[in-house]
Amino acid sequence: MVYSSVYGIYKWRWLRMFHVSPEGDDSWEGSATRPFLTLERARSAAREVAGDVVVRLRGGVHALTRPFELTEADSGTVYEAYGYGTAEQEEAVVSGGKPITGWRERDGVWLAGVGDLEFRQLYVDGRRAARAAIPGLPGAAEATATGYVTDSAEPLGWRDAEFVHRGVYPWTEARLAMAGASDDGGRTVITMAEPGFGWAIELYNSTWEGNTSRGPGLPTAIENDPAFLREPGTFVLDRSRPGDHVLMYLPLPGEDPARTVVIAPVLETLVRVAGVREVAFKGLVFADATWSRPGRPEGFVHYHGSGYYEGGGVETAVLGEGASVTFPQASVTIPACVRFEDTVGAVVEGCRFTRLGASGLGVSGGEGLAVRGCEFDTLSAGAIVVSGGRATTLEDNRVRRIGLEFSGSPGIAVTGTRGCVVAHNEVREVPHCGIVAGTGEGIRILRNLTVDTMQVLADGGGVYLSGPQGEGAEVRGNVIMDTRTPYNFGLYLDYGASGVTVEENVVMRADNTSVLHVGPPLEDVVFRGNFWDADPLGHDDPPSGVTYEGNVTIKDERELNAATEAIRSRAGLLRPRG
Numbered sequence: 001m002v003y004s005s006v007y008g009i010y011k012w013r014w015l016r017m018f019h020v021s022p023e024g025d026d027s028w029e030g031s032a033t034r035p036f037l038t039l040e041r042a043r044s045a046a047r048e049v050a051g052d053v054v055v056r057l058r059g060g061v062h063a064l065t066r067p068f069e070l071t072e073a074d075s076g077t078v079y080e081a082y083g084y085g086t087a088e089q090e091e092a093v094v095s096g097g098k099p100i101t102g103w104r105e106r107d108g109v110w111l112a113g114v115g116d117l118e119f120r121q122l123y124v125d126g127r128r129a130a131r132a133a134i135p136g137l138p139g140a141a142e143a144t145a146t147g148y149v150t151d152s153a154e155p156l157g158w159r160d161a162e163f164v165h166r167g168v169y170p171w172t173e174a175r176l177a178m179a180g181a182s183d184d185g186g187r188t189v190i191t192m193a194e195p196g197f198g199w200a201i202e203l204y205n206s207t208w209e210g211n212t213s214r215g216p217g218l219p220t221a222i223e224n225d226p227a228f229l230r231e232p233g234t235f236v237l238d239r240s241r242p243g244d245h246v247l248m249y250l251p252l253p254g255e256d257p258a259r260t261v262v263i264a265p266v267l268e269t270l271v272r273v274a275g276v277r278e279v280a281f282k283g284l285v286f287a288d289a290t291w292s293r294p295g296r297p298e299g300f301v302h303y304h305g306s307g308y309y310e311g312g313g314v315e316t317a318v319l320g321e322g323a324s325v326t327f328p329q330a331s332v333t334i335p336a337c338v339r340f341e342d343t344v345g346a347v348v349e350g351c352r353f354t355r356l357g358a359s360g361l362g363v364s365g366g367e368g369l370a371v372r373g374c375e376f377d378t379l380s381a382g383a384i385v386v387s388g389g390r391a392t393t394l395e396d397n398r399v400r401r402i403g404l405e406f407s408g409s410p411g412i413a414v415t416g417t418r419g420c421v422v423a424h425n426e427v428r429e430v431p432h433c434g435i436v437a438g439t440g441e442g443i444r445i446l447r448n449l450t451v452d453t454m455q456v457l458a459d460g461g462g463v464y465l466s467g468p469q470g471e472g473a474e475v476r477g478n479v480i481m482d483t484r485t486p487y488n489f490g491l492y493l494d495y496g497a498s499g500v501t502v503e504e505n506v507v508m509r510a511d512n513t514s515v516l517h518v519g520p521p522l523e524d525v526v527f528r529g530n531f532w533d534a535d536p537l538g539h540d541d542p543p544s545g546v547t548y549e550g551n552v553t554i555k556d557e558r559e560l561n562a563a564t565e566a567i568r569s570r571a572g573l574l575r576p577r578g
Contacts, residue, residue: 019035020038083469116245158178172303183327200215359409383402400427
């Protein structure tokens, strides 16, 4: 039997094949005509036979009631969409969601009891509905040691509100739960939930240009109270009665509860693969998962990227004379809804990750994992987060509309890796950095395209590399366009990056194209043969650790495009997709 890959890899192997269908039955034998119903049954069948196994998923929604887990016993198994790689490929969706039914209407609002379910996202006929929100605290308000006071009585009626603090630091967005409110002689005293609010006061302390701030400050938005249901297409999950939560949705014109499909994401983890060799997922859609922790008393005390604080102490970074910020001694990473841990030779190919309430794909440890030709969109956090491991390849993936809830999330983030290759990816419409690399060994960031990055928060870039890099890191042939917010650097090396060659990149339409003077300083860094539409900061006086040679600045966009046509034609997706 021939087993083929759309990426041109062909292997001759005898394979055992099982089928799974939403119309199947676990008492059947798993054949094409009598498929299994569940992935769990197919997994059990695959474990009972010798040799490699392919499990084919027929089109439709494969609803999970618990995370689907693979262990060492599942090595050598491929899970793929029926017809993968052909014109007849079917859309097989692995979902952690639950349809919401039993609606009743009150004053134009749809209501449904959902028991003890907790979720922060809602999908209506496939559209991501926004949580109902207002732009900040009403009235004349000020912060206190335990929350806020305001002369408005409106917060006295709030039941389950969440405060959003965008731009506490330019790269930071926190989310903190409200505990309650009381009247104090005509003033409303708002008490915030602990320990989250205390952690925020501990973490967010800065001095800049003679101004000192402490704590998260006033919220920039407040979400998730029934009083905020004013905009059609928004929702609230009222959890004020434990175990008897109520979903409220203000419909768009023309929506009908009898016909509209409303999905609430329920599971937090869809798939977990741990300690497995040569497992593969091909052509599948992973959808409808949530992450409920930010709505709890701990909140989401964000610092940078995918990291958030949950106590343990802070340190102070001095940014210059009279300027400093505090930062965590340790931070926790936003989880992923699909996780690969300590795998060898695993492959994720041609899959789509969508409608997920945390990060899409998380990789930790392991060796030789390849993520190719995948789509990532409509995610609350980042697309791909890689921590540790050897010889990881992230290639030909498209990332769009991520960080919808956690705005500091990068499109693609790798740290602590050795021999990682990030190549030919396209990253668009992201709230902060496009591609981020932390300290590692021999990372190669090659021929990627980033467009419309840094749309929400500041102090980052289309490609951002931080800390020392061993074994000769490369940032080569990337095209970085439209880095949006003020105070950004399209191509940004930071925090003492070292051992890096930055060559033949194109940077245009950024607040700043790049910067050569950072703290700690860059060491053993070469900028060579890059093209910009503006000179990087410090180009006329490079620090001792930077070699700056053969770079070209062309301010006219048409001339820059003409001069860089060869570089631009090789950057981005290997196989353009609609």
